[in-house]
Amino acid sequence: MAAMEDSEAPCLLIGGQAALVGFSDFRGRPVDHDTSGGWRSALFVVAVEICSSFAFYGVPSNLITYLTGPLGHSNAAAVNAWSATGHMMPLLGAFIADSWLGRYRSIVLACTLYVMGYGMITLASTLLVHGPSSPLQVAFFYASLYLIAIAQGAEKPCGLAFAADQFDPDNPKERASRSSLFNWWYFSMAVGISVAIAVVSYVQENVGCGIGFGVLCAIMLCASAVFLVGTPTYRMYAPTPGTRRRHFALLARSLIALAKSSVLGGKTHHRQEEEEEDDEDAAVKSEDTRGVLRLLPIWAACLAYGLVFAQVTTLFNKQGRTLDRRIFGGLELPPAALQTFGPVSILVFVPVYDRALVPVLRWATGNPSGLTPLQRIGTGMAVSLVAVSVAALVEGRRLETAREHGLVDDTGAAVPMSWVWLVPQYAMVGLADVFAVVGMQEFFYDQMPSELRSLGLALCLSVLGIGGFISSALISLIDGVTGNNGGDSWFADNLNRAHLDYFYWLLAGVSAAELALYFCLASSYVYNNHKSLK
Incomplete structure (x- = not known):
């Protein structure tokens, strides 16, 4: 691995072709288009993304149920900062990768930490099931959780950046493939999430959390091996020495x-x-630096999207637990399984968007990508506003149904209202992801200097992370205010006395205000790289 990403690629011919300037193989030797990179190399990294998404989202899919069960936390406490930390750690991981370690070695490190973290959480959850939890066991459980978050910090920004590095932006064919990569990358992530939510949540509910977490550990062990197999084919970015630090x-x-x-x-x-x-x-006055600073207002205007996104694995999950979840007679869906509808909508819409809508939009707008990244982000933010508004209406209907049937204080009974009512809000959040998250990934990758593109993708992920932190803080604040003087909090443990609908309407108001701000900022933004984003 020595000299993989810090050596400077020489300019010479390989087999009659010019060597790619700024890239080398894993031994520091020059590479060309035919012998390295492209989809062949990117697919190894995509495989890691599928596995890491499967493993990572297999944890929060049922985490709130585990925290309110074996660990005995309240609903407000269960809306924890772990997922937000996982989305924030990429900022640190990107800094380390872009300034010192390099993207390839960061992914190898991440895979190692993933295996350790999932191994530890398997052991921790097994110990907690077989007896009362001691403070030491609970601390070990949380240590394993945050080790996984650190691993995500190293892998998430570098994985997509490293996959995109396999395509030459100066080659028209490879530049088009790189644009398509952002769509199919998110599609691959949705595959991992869908399977994780459906399979892992079922195993954890019906077999045991220890076995469920153990499966995740085995999956990441296999993913690490797959990534290493592709090493001889990778293009390793080789900036001029010292450029990153400058x-x-x-x-x-x-x-x-x-x-x-x-x-x-x-x-x-x-x-x-x-x-x-x-x-x-x-x-x-450096042009690159000023270009990076111009991204910060756009980033800040996207935070409301992260605030809505944070509800999918938390409050949406708690809603689902109170509904009639029977299918095919007596079979009952786990509450976390309802989250599958978000990734499923991504799986359905990405191919439709990439193969059907993009050609039509390309013809209509003259843009090779159909929509500019900023237009795509704005569309996603608008869809998320509609999604949280629908969630508020559905929750209002659920509370009314509980009152009509005298179930306000019967927390053990399912409200006679089908789980199907929750499908639209899950599906629309997934649809919003296809526009907003993929748009943010492409935008922050392309608008960053090449040496800092891992940091650019970390900025995208931090939108979701900070959105989660804001959500946790807001919930704690509102919980304290509305639950004062002995009244029922908006987030009461008895959801039939809570008012999640009020909170969703609050989020809709915040989303509408920030969407207006976003449109003002986006309309005046001038892209740095007109060649690929005009």
Whole structure:
């Protein structure tokens, strides 16, 4: 692995073809189009994504049920920060990968940590089932959870960036394939999530959590082997030595200067004029750095989407547990299995979008990708607004049904209302993902300097992470306020006395306000890379 991503690729001919500048193989040797990269190499990385998505989403699919069961936490406490941490850790992972470790080695490290984390959580859940939980056992359980989150931090931003690196943006055919990769990458992730939710949640509910987590450990062990098999075919990005660190230095200096300017205002104006010629001012005016800073308002305007996304594995799950989930006579669906409808809608819509809608949109807009990334993100945010509004209406209907049948205080009885009522909100969140999340991935990857593209994808993931943190904080705040003086909280453990519908309407209002802000920002944004995004 030595010199994999830090060696500079020489310019020469390989088999009559020009070597790719800035890339090498795993031994630091030059590579060309025919002998490396492309779909052949990207598919090895896609296989890892399917497995890691299967494993990672196999944990939160039923985590809230596990926390409120064996660990005895309340609903508000069960809406935990773990999933949000998993989406935030890629910022740290991307920094380490882009400044030091490199994308390939970061993925290898992530696979190792995944196997360790899932092995630990298998042991922890097995011990907790066979006796009362001690503080040490609970601490071990949470340590395993957060080790998995750290592994995701190393893998998520680097996996997609490394797969996209296998396509040459200066080659028209490979550039088109790279654009398609973002769609099919999310499709692959949805495959892993769908199977995880359907299979792992069933195993955990009916066989045991220990076995369910053990399956995840075995899956990631196989994924690690698959990724290593593809090593001889990979294109390893090889930036000029020191370039990565210089970019991070530019970013740091620019952010510091921006903060000083915002805080001190006019007091720093004359001082800045005096420093116009030194290196710090030159860093502030760097084109790449200013381009990165221009992404931050767009990123902030997307946070409401992450706030809605956070409800899928938490409050949507709790709604499903109260409904009639019978199918085919007496068979009852696990509540977490309802989450499958989100990934299933992704599986259905991605091929339709990539093969049917994109050609039509390409003809209508003249854009090779059909929609620009920013148009795609805005569409997804609008769909998520509709999804959370539908969730509010459905929850209002569920509460009314519970009152009509005298079940307000009968927490053990299922409300006589079919689980099918929840399908639209799950499906629309999945549809929103195809637009918003895939659009954010393509946008933040393309608009970042090539040395910082892992960081760009981490920014995309952090939208979901910070959205989760905001959700947890908001729920805790509202829970404390509405449950004051002995009243029923919006998030009462007895959901028939709670008011999740009020919370969903609040989210709809926030989403509408931020969508308006987003449209203002997106309409004035000028892309850095006109060749692929015009």
